[in-house]
Amino acid sequence: MTTAVPGAPARHSRSGDADAIVARESRHVLQTYKRNPITFVRGQGVRLYDVDGREYLDLLSGIGVASLGHGHPALARAVGEQAQTLIHTSNLFYHPLQGELAERLAELSGLPRAFFCNSGTEAVEACLKFARRYWHTKREPRAEFIALDESFHGRTFGSLSVTSDEHYRAPFEPLVPTVKFVRTNDGAALAATVSRATAAIIAEPVIGEGGIRPLTPEFAAAIRQACARTGALFIADEVQSGLGRTGYPFYFQALGLTPHLVALGKALGGGVPIGAALVGQEVADTVSYGDHGTTYGGNLLACRAALTVLGEIFDRGIAENVKRVAPAFEQRLRAIAAKHPIVKEVRGAGLMWGLELGRDAAPVVPAGLERGVIVNRTAETVVRLLPPYIITEAEALEALGRLDATLGAVGASS
Numbered sequence: 585m586t587t588a589v590p591g592a593p594a595r596h597s598r599s600g601d602a603d604a605i606v607a608r609e610s611r612h613v614l615q616t617y618k619r620n621p622i623t624f625v626r627g628q629g630v631r632l633y634d635v636d637g638r639e640y641l642d643l644l645s646g647i648g649v650a651s652l653g654h655g656h657p658a659l660a661r662a663v664g665e666q667a668q669t670l671i672h673t674s675n676l677f678y679h680p681l682q683g684e685l686a687e688r689l690a691e692l693s694g695l696p697r698a699f700f701c702n703s704g705t706e707a708v709e710a711c712l713k714f715a716r717r718y719w720h721t722k723r724e725p726r727a728e729f730i731a732l733d734e735s736f737h738g739r740t741f742g743s744l745s746v747t748s749d750e751h752y753r754a755p756f757e758p759l760v761p762t763v764k765f766v767r768t769n770d771g772a773a774l775a776a777t778v779s780r781a782t783a784a785i786i787a788e789p790v791i792g793e794g795g796i797r798p799l800t801p802e803f804a805a806a807i808r809q810a811c812a813r814t815g816a817l818f819i820a821d822e823v824q825s826g827l828g829r830t831g832y833p834f835y836f837q838a839l840g841l842t843p844h845l846v847a848l849g850k851a852l853g854g855g856v857p858i859g860a861a862l863v864g865q866e867v868a869d870t871v872s873y874g875d876h877g878t879t880y881g882g883n884l885l886a887c888r889a890a891l892t893v894l895g896e897i898f899d900r901g902i903a904e905n906v907k908r909v910a911p912a913f914e915q916r917l918r919a920i921a922a923k924h925p926i927v928k929e930v931r932g933a934g935l936m937w938g939l940e941l942g943r944d945a946a947p948v949v950p951a952g953l954e955r956g957v958i959v960n961r962t963a964e965t966v967v968r969l970l971p972p973y974i975i976t977e978a979e980a981l982e983a984l985g986r987l988d989a990t991l992g993a994v995g996a997s998s
């Protein structure tokens with residue numbers, strides 16, 4: 585038996601705590617998430633620990649967010665220091681960090697301006713609004729957006745309107761009506777659909793939620809040609825694929841694309857909520873005071889977190905770590921996939937991978953948790969892997985070993 589220290593917070597050490605947490609949520613939290621029955625209380629690097637002290641290797645990073653892993657000392661220090669200094673002042677005043685972060689993102693992306701918000705969906709909303717604003721200013725009010733069949737751009741009305749999945753859309757219709765979807769990586773379909781009525785094409789350079797599907801170089805060329813022919817803008821949604829995840833700062837760079845607008849989120853704050861819309865000069869020139877805004881967007885805490893994350897990734901060797909570990913990760917993943925007949929295809933880039941199964945991938949998640957590895961199912965049949973950028977080769981091989989055992993168990997029972 586342990587003795588409680590007076591005044592110390594209760595230590596979560598028994599499963600009873602987990603049950604109480606689940607019971608309280610089930611009474612009072614709106615039931616929009618079907619959670620796995622695991623309660624995490626602590627993290628360190630690529631490892632997470634649950635309320636019973638069990639250890640897990642995290643190949644998901646809170647859906648691509650914990651880019652520096654968990655409990656990162658520099659991020660923890662920066663956020664703690666900033667919280668004690670100044671968290672928030674609103675966008676009615678200047679503070680020193682927003683311009684610094686915008687400048688950093690401009691250097692990385694080539695897009696000179698940034699608008700800061702709090703999530704990926706808000707970044708997409710901003711891009712859609714700025715695209716409409718551009719055509720409004722040009723006195724050629726184009727309304728139409730072209731999006732892809734497996735797209736996911738977020739849950740607010742505008743972003744949902746360019747998201748293809750009927751499951752997400754149907755309960756909330758009517759959505760923004762001026763959206764057309766084309767088949768992913770079908771250049772001819774894109775060419776046939778984009779016209780002088782198109783305000784913008786929006787696409788994820790690597791489709792994430794829709795099953796980890798990198799756009800092909802041929803399709804990227806079709807996007808370039810369609811934009812050149814019609815004047816349509818191109819919005820790159822790099823919320824999941826951006827900021828070093830694929831081994832490039834942005835995957836649009838790997839595809840040779842030059843977007844007019846880029847949406848960012850997920851990895852940017854390392855877990856502190858922040859999103860950004862990056863804006864090319866031609867579009868930026870059409871945006872005026874008051875056109876868009878947010879109370880929290882780009883506050884000191886969020887900007888300090890993002891500056892720390894970008895500094896670690898691009899100045900202190902983490903991008904190089906992704907490039908170093910990614911080939912070994914891919915090689916091991918392909919070797920494992922080849923052993924398990926339930927795996928039909930392996931897709932991805934850098935540290936962003938999907939295993940397409942010949943069946944529903946849902947049972948892989950609990951089977952992985954039982955074996956101490958965290959993965960996710962997306963697009964019904966895909967096992968998604970988004971490990972933290974700080975993962976070492978040894979940790980990657982250990983985690984993939986657990987995934988190997990998991991696929992073996994799921995394959996044997998199907």
Ligand SMILES: *Cc1c(COP(=O)(O)O)cnc(C)c1O
Nearest residue numbers: 703704705736737738792823824
């Ligand atoms: C996650 C995601 C979004 C939405 O981001 P939220 O922070 O959940 O609003 C948008 N686009 C892509 C590509 C995403 O992966």
